[in-house]
Amino acid sequence: MSIEQIKKEAINQKENLSAIVDNAIKQAKSRVDEVEVSINKSTGINVSTRMGETENVEFNSDGALFITVYQNQRKGSASTNDLSPQAILQTIDMAINIMQYTSSDPCSGLGDISQMAFESPDLDLFYPSDLNVDNAIEQAKQAELAALNHSKLVNSDGGYFSSRYGVYVYGNSLGMLQGYCASSHSLSCSVIAEQAGQMESNYVYSSSRDFNELKPAETVGIEAADRAISHLGAKQIATMQAPVLFSAEVAVGLIRHLVGAISGGAIYRKSSFLLDSIGQTIFPNWFTIYEDPYILKGVGSSPFDSEGTKTVQRNIVEQGVLQTYLLGNYSARKLGLTSTGHAGGIHNWFVSPSQNNISFDDMLKKLDKGILVTSLMGQGVNSVTGDYSRGATGFWVENGKIQYPVNEITIAGNLQDMYKNIVAIGNDLETRTSIQCGSILIDNMSIAGK
Numbered sequence: 178m179s180i181e182q183i184k185k186e187a188i189n190q191k192e193n194l195s196a197i198v199d200n201a202i203k204q205a206k207s208r209v210d211e212v213e214v215s216i217n218k219s220t221g222i223n224v225s226t227r228m229g230e231t232e233n234v235e236f237n238s239d240g241a242l243f244i245t246v247y248q249n250q251r252k253g254s255a256s257t258n259d260l261s262p263q264a265i266l267q268t269i270d271m272a273i274n275i276m277q278y279t280s281s282d283p284c285s286g287l288g289d290i291s292q293m294a295f296e297s298p299d300l301d302l303f304y305p306s307d308l309n310v311d312n313a314i315e316q317a318k319q320a321e322l323a324a325l326n327h328s329k330l331v332n333s334d335g336g337y338f339s340s341r342y343g344v345y346v347y348g349n350s351l352g353m354l355q356g357y358c359a360s361s362h363s364l365s366c367s368v369i370a371e372q373a374g375q376m377e378s379n380y381v382y383s384s385s386r387d388f389n390e391l392k393p394a395e396t397v398g399i400e401a402a403d404r405a406i407s408h409l410g411a412k413q414i415a416t417m418q419a420p421v422l423f424s425a426e427v428a429v430g431l432i433r434h435l436v437g438a439i440s441g442g443a444i445y446r447k448s449s450f451l452l453d454s455i456g457q458t459i460f461p462n463w464f465t466i467y468e469d470p471y472i473l474k475g476v477g478s479s480p481f482d483s484e485g486t487k488t489v490q491r492n493i494v495e496q497g498v499l500q501t502y503l504l505g506n507y508s509a510r511k512l513g514l515t516s517t518g519h520a521g522g523i524h525n526w527f528v529s530p531s532q533n534n535i536s537f538d539d540m541l542k543k544l545d546k547g548i549l550v551t552s553l554m555g556q557g558v559n560s561v562t563g564d565y566s567r568g569a570t571g572f573w574v575e576n577g578k579i580q581y582p583v584n585e586i587t588i589a590g591n592l593q594d595m596y597k598n599i600v601a602i603g604n605d606l607e608t609r610t611s612i613q614c615g616s617i618l619i620d621n622m623s624i625a626g627k
Contacts (some may be wrong), residue, residue, distance in 0.1 A: 183305040183342070187358045191344045194218060195356055197260055198348040201244060205269045206350045209276070211247040211287045213349035213485065216240060216260075221341025222310065226317040228333055229325070234310060237341065246272045250281045284510035287484075292516060293353040294481035294488075301473040302359040304387035305342040313338050316394050320366040323398030327370075329406050334367035334378060336398070340388065353485045362388045366398045370405035377411065377582075379404035379552075384609050386474050404551075411582040413627040414573060420547035420600070421588055421622045422540055422574070425607040427553050428617040432466070434592055436523055436612075437560055439499065441508025450563030450593060451499070458497045460596050463532055466493040470524035477611030483521030491517075493526065528614035530604040537605040540616050542577035548624060549574050550588065563592035587625040595619050 178186075198214045205212040218240030225233040242265060245254040253276025257268040308316075321336030339362065346356030365382035381401040383392035392400075423431060435451075443449035451459065470488035472478050481487055484506050492500050504512070505520030518524075535543065554568035566589040572579045603615035 178307060180305060180307045183307065184303065187303065187305065187342065187344055190218065191346065191356050191358060194344055194346045195348070195354060197242070197265070198346050199354055200262075201242065201265050201269065202348050202350055202354075204266065205244065205246055205272070208269075208273060209246040209248040211350050212244065213287060213347070214242065214244045215345070215347045215483070216242045217343060217345050219341055219343030221339065222308075222313055223337070223339045224310070224313045224317050225335050225337045226314065226321055227335040229318060229322055231314050231318075232335060234314070240343075242268065244268055244272050246276055247286050248273075248276055250283055250285050251276045251279045252282065252285045253277070253279060284507050286506070287349055287351055288486050288506040288516050290351045292486045292518070293349075293351055294355055294485060295353055297355045297357065297480035298471060300357070300471060300475065300478045300480060302357060302386055302475075302478060303342065304360045304362075304389075304474075306340045306360075306362060306388040308340060308388070313340065316364055319394035320364060320398040320401070321368070323395040324366055324368045324402040325398075327402045327406065329370045329372060329409065330368050330402055331371040331376070332369040334369065334380070337363075337365045339363045347481065347483070347485050349485055351485075355481060355485070357480065360386050362386070362391055364391050364394060364397055366401040368398075368401050368405050370402070370409055372409040375409060375411070377405050377408040379408060382609070384476075386476070408570065408582045408584070411570065411584040412573075413585050414583050414624070416626050417624050418621055419624055420544055421619050421624070422544045422547065422549045423617045423619070424549065424551045424571075425603065425605050425614060425616045427550055428602075428614050429607050429610055429612045430553065431592075431595070431617060432526065432528060432612050432614055434558060434560075434565075435596075436503065438563075438592070439493075439502050440519070441502055441504040441512065443560065444502050445508055445511040448561050450559075450561060454499050455502065457499055459499050459593070460494055460497040461599055462497040463529075464497045464599065464602075465495055465529040467491075467527045467529070468493055468524055469527065470518075472525050475525045476609070477523060477525040479524055482516075482518045484516070486516045486518040486520065488518040488524050523611055526612045526614075528602060528612065530606075530615050531601040534604050535601055537603050537616055540601060540603040540605075540618055541574055541579070543601055544574050544618055545577050546575050548572070548583065548586070548588070549579065558592070565590050565592050565595065583626075585626070589623040589625065590619075595622070
């Protein structure tokens with residue numbers, strides 16, 4: 178099937194699914210106060226190779242209808258993979274039956290009608306691929322074989338290629354009914370290098386909404402090999418206090434901890450280290466996070482959240498000061514606030530580089546002497562206290578230059594202190610996730626070594 182045929186089929190599917198959602202809302206609305214219905218339908222292929230041989234081919238064609246009903250501030254939800262009229266009626270019955278057993282909650286219900294996305298801009302998210310199975314296998318195989326061409330590569334965890342597209346439709350009894358099509362493609366390679374009996378594994382991946390914007394397969398493989406080889410000869414270092422530079426790929430994780438800490442659920446449950454922090458300075462005064470849900474082709478772009486609320490361009494942090502929590506309808510009501518359009522997640526965060534626009538090489542010079550962290554292990558982050566302790570690997574840096582790889586270390590601190598002690602952010606942006614951020618240099622952390 179050609180790309181044009183795929184696009185036409187997806188548009189027809191969106192219209193058909195919209196009709197199904199609209200009909201389900203009408204059927205349920207005659208029996209309850211409020212109702213919301215969503216459908217997510219996706220199609221895709223996943224392939225993997227190992228040592229140049231095809232290991233797995235998997236086709237996906239799945240989807241489900243989700244329905245939530247509200248009556249007298251009680252809530253019931255149910256879902257079905259069967260979109261036949263009879264199955265949808267049974268799902269409505271199930272949701273209403275479940276609702277009878279729930280307690281009344283004044284915070285339940287649909288959002289404010291004034292915040293609903295009755296109109297949705299086209300965000301250019303749909304770039305399906307017409308690759309067949311052989312083409313998909315070739316992508317994974319080329320990446321892996323390009324890596325294995327290096328003499329220090331002794332084994333492989335595999336090459337992986339994934340391509341999928343889908344249709345999402347949401348509607349509710351306030352009259353909103355919107356949907357859109359979206360695609361995603363990814364290619365990765367994970368390999369193992371050896372030197373003098375020491376083995377190191379590493380990986381590289383590329384992802385995009387548009388297949389044509391993925392890195393070439395050979396490049397992915399070569400970069401995976403280079404990363405694995407660069408960690409050969411890793412040493413342990415002594416326990417110390419030192420500056421830490423998080424590479425862009427792992428720096429994104431530091432910002433993800435912020436997402437969790439200011440999410441409405443964590444705030445109203447009082448399980449966050451950033452309680453009562455709106456209007457407070459939590460980062461340096463040059464630090465800003467801007468959210469833009471309307472970036473064309475954006476990884477985190479969406480015209481509305483999972484509750485139909487319009488997404489909004491806004492500063493999450495401005496000049497170091499926290500501007501907002503991340504709220505859906507329920508958490509907003511629990512806190513006496515209004516939804517911020519974050520039910521289901523965030524939308525394209527841009528973490529501003531330092532004002533003097535520092536390159537990665539300049540970040541190393543600014544670090545001068547300390548640790549460059551390139552990967553993290555473990556889950557040692559306490560979301561209530563902000564205490565942070567994780568296993569790490571990377572490189573020892575001295576005189577602003579990488580000296581040798583290091584492993585078997587633990588870095589520790591507290592996120593509140595870490596955020597305030599950010600010295601600089603590089604312009605080497607990580608662009609593959611919904612958080613775009615450069616490398617982050619933190620002034621001082623505890624490093625546990627040998």
